[in-house]
Amino acid sequence: MDLSQEDFEIIEDLSATNYGPDQIATYLSLDKLDFRKEWENPESKIRFHYDRGRLTADFEINQKLLENAKSGNITAAQIFEKNRERIAVENLKEQIYFGSE
Helix, strand or coil, rough: CCCCCCHHHHHHHHHHHCCCHHHHHHCCCCCCCHHHHHHHHHCHHHHHHHHHHHHHHHHHHHHHHHHHHCCCCCHHHHHHHHHHHHHHHHHHHHHHHCCCC
């Protein structure tokens, strides 16, 4: 699948706003099955940029939550801690299923 750098940036932007692979394929006017096949390959550029978009959005949200928590916002502190616990559980699952390096 031949995509431009602009297409990869669009993939990052759309995945950051929680759009799935089928929706992104439609937005880019690509065949959904071909796009999904590439997306399912963890080594593909499509999957890299999709995951990068999600990670960037998560980082920006958590960074803002941390700033607000440090300034005394109790709700932000609670949400930040809940996210921290969720990520810790995900990391433990990966260690159990895939082993540690």
